[in-house]
Amino acid sequence: MTPHFGVPEFGFLLRGLQWTVLLTLVAFVGGCTAGLVVALLRTCGRTTVEWIVRIYIGIFQGTPLLLQLFVVYYGLALLGLKLSAFVAVAIGFTVNASAFLGEIWRGAIQAVPRGQTEAAMALGLHYSARMRDIVLPQAIRIALPATIGYLVQLIKGTSLAAIVGFIELARAGQIVSNQTYQPLLVFGVVGAMYFILCWPLSWWGSRMEARLALAGQR
Amino acid sequence: GTLEDVKKKGVVVIGIQGDNPPWGYVDSSGKQDGIDADMGRAFAEYLGVKAEFVPLAVANRIPALTTGRVDILFATMAMLPERAKVVQYSKPYVANQITLVAAQATPINSNADMGKYVIGVPRSSTQDTQVTNNAPAGAEIRRFDDDAATIQALLSGQVQAVGANSFYPQRLNAAKPELGFEPKLHFTALYNGACTRLGEKEWNETANKFVDQIKSNGKLAAFYAKWMKAPVPVFPDSVPGVPFTVQ
């Protein structure tokens, strides 16, 4: 009745880890796409649009992700839009990530010196060419460390997908701990798995940051 | 959707608990198991469709049903009058003893004794309701997310007693046999039913016919022997405040 923590349990955690990775990828890809739109709208120069986007960002940065997922999952269902759990979670994460990444990238876009845009304008380049060729390539470099940092948050944040039934790593840990009654061991292993997933990214991020800082000094 | 939709699609979506053995849990190979899972599969078979399980956390079982994310709940749903106001119960199919469990050495003999200790319960569970109703005013009750955390709180000494269902003593003693965990107070026997949405007559009638059938054809007895290691108890014909049919 009560198995000990062994190979099958470890395998179960690994399957949870797969979900964690998959959910993270979906959220990140979705968040990047939507975040780019948010960032561009937030810097478009039209006061009304910028304010609407600001409020959008404020709402999703100002409430717990847990409750956002809840409201998307059940709220959309109440409106008669019955999405599969995966699609609902993907939407929830995408929307949340778009707010955070949008804000990170807005900062990066605005951190590109104004003279760059002016030089591009003076050369007769249109908005799309200015963004694509001049501003965004520089903004991406500036934003990379923070973006990687957010990716780490996202990996950890996917644990909240459990509330709508996803058995990702944290949930798998709960289940195994509930079967084996060795929560310390189980959560230790789960923590280590998150660490192995997140730490290389964090390390890469801070190295990028250090490099950027160095480049900035020159 | 409606019963007809389900038959057309060939899949019934069943809400179940994901981490609460032996009621409903996902085993190490990722398969949904437990007595509720067997019930669910039997129900799908009864309808002639496939079963699709949605594992739910305790607190999300009712919203998953009411918002239409699942068609029916086999999710350790104890019959309580308040719940009956928002979901439609079927006839009962499982009984559950709700008790207060503590180590042998902890002297608890009456409800009033609960006031002297810190008591843990899984939030939103039947135990939560029972302990809250029976404990003296001012008793310190700590609410955790699920059974695992509650049990762990007792084992680590963060609480001295827990509101338990029939399976807690067995699990606790497996982890720390030297403490001799035992039921101290008996609160109530509770009955679990399948839940459908309020007012959906067709679903409710189908669920009731299914429960009647497995009671009479011995299937339920087999499930009971497998999971509860006990014979099927006698179920009451009515539970106060909990109608089994659409009113």
Next chain:
Amino acid sequence: MQDQILIEMKGVQKWYGGYQALRNVDLTVRRGEKIVLCGPSGSGKSTLIRCINRLEAIQQGSIVVNGHRFDDSIKAIDVVRQDVGMVFQSFNLFPHMTVLQNCMLAPIRARRISKTEAEASARKYLERVRIGEQAEKYPAQLSGGQQQRVAIARALCMQPKVMLFDEPTSALDPEMVKEVLDTMTGLANDGMTMICVTHEMGFARQVADRVIFMAEGQIIEEGVPDAFFRNPQHARTKQFLGEILAHH
């Protein structure tokens, strides 16, 4: 041809919020003219030349560049910007592109000429500012003077009708000022129409057809360099020239 009017500003007024940066400015520039703009800090020199290629919008008056009147249509702005080259105090080279790419970008994207053509022309102008062998380097690998010369070449690649310079040498180490001024002088001798904000009075004397003095958003005085420096009319001009020339 020599007398053709290239830029005509009439009654131009420009506000930043409540602050009026240009007050009723009239200015006519003919093809081939070289104009030096000077005046104290905050007098509106940058604002004036930035209005010419619409980096700033004006609130009143009209600006006609090479026959195109500014309305607010995007089309008109783009057409004018292609006719007007601009060089900034802080170079504003694109740091993520090589020198060559910096020079090729706008011709390809805005003029839509082919890559090979763009490259040929870029290399030609880089040679002309005597920096051809640095084409594959990134801006950060060049000295300030070299960067500014690349910026000039980049603007020339669009084959502008007129070049605007906004204090092109004031961010440079003293040693590098000369190489940039020499490049500009060369350009002037080739007949390029130029408006140049600068405090390099030696350059003004040598190159300018007209020196224009601004203060508080207005054109106060203008004249040929010799007369302007020897015999300024207005008190404000005298004071300014006194300050600027005192410590040289």
Next chain:
Amino acid sequence: MQDQILIEMKGVQKWYGGYQALRNVDLTVRRGEKIVLCGPSGSGKSTLIRCINRLEAIQQGSIVVNGHRFDDSIKAIDVVRQDVGMVFQSFNLFPHMTVLQNCMLAPIRARRISKTEAEASARKYLERVRIGEQAEKYPAQLSGGQQQRVAIARALCMQPKVMLFDEPTSALDPEMVKEVLDTMTGLANDGMTMICVTHEMGFARQVADRVIFMAEGQIIEEGVPDAFFRNPQHARTKQFLGEILAHH
């Protein structure tokens, strides 16, 4: 008294990692002397004066300031720093303090004089650099020239024996250069000992007792301004002066 030696550098060598920034520098400064230091970018001018108040540590040689020899004891460094005032190219005013607070901070903290006394002295020196009425403003609210004058007043408040200036006017708009140079000239006329890195040759001519030319970490040539400018001895000096003076 007039002949008292205030600074004496002997055989000073300074490396940044593997790069030698100062090569065997000897320099003696007497009380009341005004010295202008010039030379191409990277020649070690800043490094030299930063060694004097130990913002940079030296690896060989000795520096004696006002009779105090630098060893590495914290005490000696602090004492010397209080005797040496320094003015930077980029002002380095503290942005979160008002002008007055900027001037009062060090006297209160390092000299431990009373608040009222510090304020009185701060106001006196602010008057002296003709900026008394700006005492309550924050640095960002002042023009560059005003900021640099505050920086001078701030250094004076510590009543230093010698003032070091590291290109004090090269971050300024041309108009503001004069007001700062005037302040410095005033200071020189009052008898302050000064070492000044600058390319303002007019100032050097007018004020300096000696002009020193550095290149590649060495003192190449020195002399009284007249002789130095009219008749430089070394090829490197001639070339430098040629470049520097060409466009003026």
Next chain:
Amino acid sequence: MGYTLDFSVVWHAMPALLWGCVGTLGLALAGMTLAMIIGVAGVAARDAKAAWLRAIVIGFVEIVRNTPFLVQIFFLFFALPLVGVKLNPTATAIIALGVNGGAYAIEIIRGGVQSIHKGQIEAGYALGLHKGQVFRSIVLKPALRAIYPSLTGQFIMLTLTSSICSAVSAYELTSVAQRIESDTFRSFEVYFFVTFLYLAISWLLMAGFAIISHRFFSYPTR
């Protein structure tokens, strides 16, 4: 549909919910205070002479930043009793929040100190101030001002993270919400409204932070 929204339960539960907000704010503010202390101490230790001390700080920061909060708080609540440290849920929550926020604060504050222009520090030395005086009078305020947005942003996140503390039965808004939900089964209404309450809390905090910033960091810059 068979389900009609009924927000009256939320109305009836309002006092409890508002108390929950107080609980959340209390946890958050206590957590932030602890995080600040850990942050400043950590920055000092991060640049200490003793290599082991630096290693501890680096290890601490990396572990905390690369594991989920839930795992951290479980560890504090369920594992520390095994070595004889038994903290009540509130203390556990505050420490968990403080430790989590502290790790981020260390990195943020460090960045702020490094962002101070070297010339500022040199000017301080040139005036004869010593290291401590330079840090207190010259570095600290501009550094805090530079990091203020990211620091307060992190603290808002910390406030939202406190919703996870219900997992160890700490008293805060989410636990109150779950309690009301289990009484009424009006999950959607309750959670929807609680989401609004969180929004109100974070906007309130932002406003508070803005006032503090205005009061202490409002010197002009270019």
